[in-house]
């Protein structure tokens with residue numbers, strides 16, 4: 001089974017802080033990581049390869065520094081890494097990103113594409129289903145377990161509001177995966193050594209059979225018109241006194257807000 | 265330079281230079297005192313004739329035979345935008361044997377309900393639903409198309425947007441109309457809630473967005489409202505599907521429909537043990553609410569992942585959120601800051617959770633929970 005896993009390099013949002021004076025993100029010293037859900041996608045690819053043979057290719061679209069993320073994936077044991085990198089791809093929204101990735105993936109032999117549920121920088125969760133549409137293959141989102149896998153079809157559980165759906169798709173197909181799917185492995189020593197010397201394939205716009213109007217900022221229907229730092233802080237109050245007094249004060253407040261019913 | 269949320273701009277001999285971190289967001293364009301910055305492609309010619317597209321549409325997601333709560337919220341917002349711009353409000357329903365549902369959406373504010381009924385549409389599946397919507401959009405050309413940011417909406421809307429070659433903004437928390445251009449202003453959090461972005465789709469139609477449940481105000485119901493029901497043709501070419509729904513297992517312990525819950529009691533590492541975590545369940549049950557958790561509590565194994573609130577869990581917006589022994593890390597807060605009232609219980613008065621709290625309770629979480637349980641029982 002040949003698997004393509006889409007990975008995105010993202011800033012570790014837990015390290016992102018806001019400079020309250022300038023209202024900007026402090027990026028300095030913020031480490032770049034592989035999007036956490038994409039690690040689950042890589043892991044599932046490796047597990048499938050262990051069961052069925054075949055290969056795992058990771059692909060990413062982004063600036064040259066994404067090579068670090070791809071080398072990290074190689075150190076986990078994937079067979080091949082592809083970077084789609086070109087100034088012409090800058091400013092892509094999810095439509096242009098998914099188009100570019102789909103065109104890149106077309107050059108690779110695949111039975112299954114795995115994406116993360118969403119990327120933690122944008123949290124859009126759109127690139128996966130959009131790739132599936134560009135490639136005209138079915139997709140299943142929020143996959144939390146693979147129940148059955150055969151060369152022609154796959155049966156999965158999906159984590160939805162209130163429970164799990166069991167669903168199947170014919171192959172080739174695209175899945176987006178949640179954390180619960182598996183526990184990503186750590187890099188192995190041997191693979192880490194190999195990852196240092198393994199080549200990363202880099203494809204620019206000229207290497208791909210692209211419609212120039214569909215990439216980068218030209219191919220992106222959405223435009224960010226403004227970004228601002230939200231005012232998170234509320235006008236809150238501390239309740240005073242012993243646990244008993246605090247509890248009493250809270251219940252009174254919730255009753256007067258009609259959140260809970262009182263006897264009064 | 266300071267206007268850049270990504271710190272990608274440096275000044276070299278009085279002129280701005282853009283680094284690799286620039287994602288062409290455009291914040292600097294407005295801020296530039298001399299008007300010297302232009303965003304590449306920002307004024308790329310209109311790709312569609314926007315005036316040929318009119319009307320605001322809402323996707324009528326059905327859950328257990330009724331419209332999902334977020335549909336009523338979308339109708340509320342859609343009604344406001346429609347009245348503001350003199351357009352009509354439409355809703356699209358797909359399914360099998362829809363009965364009185366079209367009328368119900370009219371009562372909640374729709375002027376026209378487009379109905380696709382077919383046995384093959386009984387269970388939601390991305391491909392046929394996207395195909396039905398794509399065909400309806402091509403025929404009726406709405407200007408705006410809104411979905412709930414539910415598992416269903418977030419799964420199908422991107423597939424549809426790619427098919428229609430248009431833009432889609434995920435998980436919006438506010439919608440407005442730009443007074444100058446008439447375009448939809450779609451505001452959403454990014455970077456784990458660290459920044460907010462307002463997004464437009466100026467030259468493609470329809471303008472598509474998924475909207476976070478529980479944020480917008482639901483429309484009031486008026487059973488005497490009248491509207492039109494339009495039947496959509498559902499030909500076999502629309503029903504092609506390569507996925508099947510085989511079954512559904514509800515989370516047994518209690519329903520973990522956190523997204524729709526109006527009261528959530530959530531526990532974190534501060535509870536200290538699985539045994540103490542049961543106090544969270546007890547209070548939730550007494551209040552008629554649902555149990556949530558921080559990632560740390562999930563990692564301790566006190567509660568399954570389906571209950572996790574936050575950036576890598578669920579995004580919730582209940583009327584009441586009680587955070588018990590949760591520190592308030594940005595990833596947790598990203599998932600619950602939309603709650604109307606936030607109660608934080610923590611022994612550390614400097615815990616960041618207190619910054620977003622409406623009511624702060626400083627003390628031992630076990631003692632305070634026991635008091636709350638006792639008093640709710642007594643009341």
Ligand SMILES: Cc1cc2nc3c(=O)[nH]c(=O)nc-3n(C[C@H](O)[C@H](O)[C@H](O)COP(=O)(O)OP(=O)(O)OC[C@H]3O[C@@H](n4cnc5c(N)ncnc54)[C@H](O)[C@@H]3O)c2cc1C
Nearest residue numbers: 532533534558559560574575576577589590591596611629
């Ligand atoms: C990429 C990424 C994604 C993440 N996604 C999520 C997510 O979706 N959801 C999420 O929740 N987290 C997420 N996290 C983790 C997050 O950063 C925090 O580590 C986590 O939320 C902490 O959980 P906590 O508040 O329960 O634990 P802690 O941070 O350990 O806080 C425990 C709190 O309990 C208080 N306490 C201790 N004892 C008592 C007592 N006896 N009485 C009262 N108070 C007490 C302490 O003062 C402390 O404030 C993510 C992290 C990363 C890097």
Ligand SMILES: Nc1ncnc2c1ncn2[C@@H]1O[C@H](COP(=O)(O)O)[C@@H](O)[C@H]1O
Nearest residue numbers: 006060061115116118119124125126127
């Ligand atoms: N630039 C990218 N390169 C490769 N994969 C991506 C990229 N952007 C998004 N993805 C994939 O799409 C998933 C969803 O991302 P998003 O739609 O940005 O939330 C991610 O988890 C990745 O698997």
